[in-house]
Amino acid sequence: MKILRYKYRGETAYGCLENDEIRRFKGNPLEEAGEPDLSDERIPLIDVKRLRPVENPRQIIAIGLNYKAHIEEFKNIREVVIPKFPVTFMAAQSALADPEEEITIPFPDHQTDYEAELVVVIGKEAYQISEAEVPAYIFGYTCGNDISDRDVQKQDQQWTRAKSFPGFKPTGPWIETHLDVTGLQLTTRVNGEIRQTGNTSSMIFPVSKIVALLSSSMRLYPGDLIFTGTPNGVGPLRPGDVCEIEIQGIGVLRNTIR
Numbered sequence: 001m002k003i004l005r006y007k008y009r010g011e012t013a014y015g016c017l018e019n020d021e022i023r024r025f026k027g028n029p030l031e032e033a034g035e036p037d038l039s040d041e042r043i044p045l046i047d048v049k050r051l052r053p054v055e056n057p058r059q060i061i062a063i064g065l066n067y068k069a070h071i072e073e074f075k076n077i078r079e080v081v082i083p084k085f086p087v088t089f090m091a092a093q094s095a096l097a098d099p100e101e102e103i104t105i106p107f108p109d110h111q112t113d114y115e116a117e118l119v120v121v122i123g124k125e126a127y128q129i130s131e132a133e134v135p136a137y138i139f140g141y142t143c144g145n146d147i148s149d150r151d152v153q154k155q156d157q158q159w160t161r162a163k164s165f166p167g168f169k170p171t172g173p174w175i176e177t178h179l180d181v182t183g184l185q186l187t188t189r190v191n192g193e194i195r196q197t198g199n200t201s202s203m204i205f206p207v208s209k210i211v212a213l214l215s216s217s218m219r220l221y222p223g224d225l226i227f228t229g230t231p232n233g234v235g236p237l238r239p240g241d242v243c244e245i246e247i248q249g250i251g252v253l254r255n256t257i258r
Contacts, residue, residue, distance in 0.1 A: 002251070003029055003036075003140065004174035005055065006048040017174060020045050030054065030123070030139060030223050050099045053142050053175045054121060057223045060091040060169060061214060062117075062146060064159060066204050066229025073232050086205045086213055091146075091227070092164035099172035102256045103147065105239065106165055110151035112237050115230035116188045116196055116245045119144035120207055121175050122224040126215045131208040137220070138211070140177035143245045143253035144227050145170045147237070167255075171225065176250045181207055185248040186231060190241050198231020205229075 002017040003025075014029055014036075015022035022043045029036035064087040065071050071080055097103055105112045123139030146163060147170075153162035163169070181200055188196035200206075205213075210228060214220060237243060237257045245253040 001177045002174045003177060005051045005053050007051060008043055008048045017045065022048060050173050052096050052098045052171045054223045054225060056093060057225045058221045059224045060093060062089050062091055062227035063087060063210055063229045064089060067198060067202050067231045068204065069232035070230055086210050089159045091160065091169055094166055095164045095169040097167040097170035099253055101170060102258050103167035104258050108239060110149050113148050113150060113234045114188055114237055114243050115146035115148060115234050116186045117144045117146050117227045117230050118181060118200055118247055119171055120211065120226040120228060122220045122222055124222055126220040129212055129215045131212045134208040134211045140175035141179050141181060141250060142171050142175050143247045143250055145243065145245050145253060146227050146230060170253060170255050172253050173251050179249050187246045189244040195235050196233030202231060
C-alpha cells in the first residue's frame with residue numbers, strides 16, 4: 001500500500017494511492033492502531049500537491065558508511081575503515097523537504113552532493129527490540145536524498161551540520177508499507193542522466209540490524225525516520241539541476257536545485 005500526505009484545496013490529509021487516484025484516510029494512519037480507516041472520497045493524484053510523508057518526526061536518524069563501495073570513495077574526505085557497528089548521526093527536523101520542492105544550496109562554491117537512501121518509517125514505539133521483532137515496528141519505507149555539504153563536513157569531521165541545512169533531507173513521494181527491502185535497486189538521476197546506482201543487498205548493516213541496534217540505546221517513536229546509508233556514485237549538485245532518487249518498489253523523489 002502506498003500512503004501519501006498531500007494538500008488539496010487548502011487542506012492537508014493522508015491518503016492511499018490507488019490507480020492514480022487518492023483515497024483519503026479519515027485520520028492520520030501513523031497515529032492509529034490497527035488498519036487505518038479509509039473514506040470513500042477519491043481525488044486524482046494530478047490534482048494534489050504531494051508533501052513529505054511525515055511532517056514532523058520526533059527524530060531523524062541516519063547511518064553513514066553502510067556500503068563498502070561508498071567507503072572507498074569517501075576516503076577523499078578522511079581515512080575510514082569498514083565499521084563494526086552502524087555509524088550513526090542525527091539530522092535536523094528543519095532539513096526536511098517535500099517532493100518537487102526547490103532546494104537551495106546555501107554555499108554554491110562548496111561541493112554539495114546527492115545521496116540516494118532507503119528511509120525507514122517507524123510505526124510504533126520501540127525500545128530494546130530484537131532483530132526478529134523489527135518488522136512489526138516498521139510502518140513502511142520511502143525515498144530520501146541525504147544532501148551533504150562536503151566542505152562543512154571536512155571542517156567539522158562529523159556530519160550533522162553538513163547534512164542539516166534547510167531542504168537537505170527531502171523525502172517521498174509516499175510510504176510503501178509492504179516491501180521486501182533485501183534487494184532493492186537505488187538510482188540517482190541528475191537532469192535525466194544516471195549518476196548513482198546500488199542495491200540494498202550490498203548494505204553492511206541491513207534494516208533489521210540497524211533498527212534493533214538503534215532501539216538498544218534510544219526509544220524510537222511512530223513517524224521517526226531512519227536514513228540507511230547510500231551506495232557509491234555520489235556526486236555534486238549545482239543550481240538548475242533536477243535530481244531524481246528512484247527506489248525499486250517505492251517510486252521517484254524529484255527535486256530542483258537552486
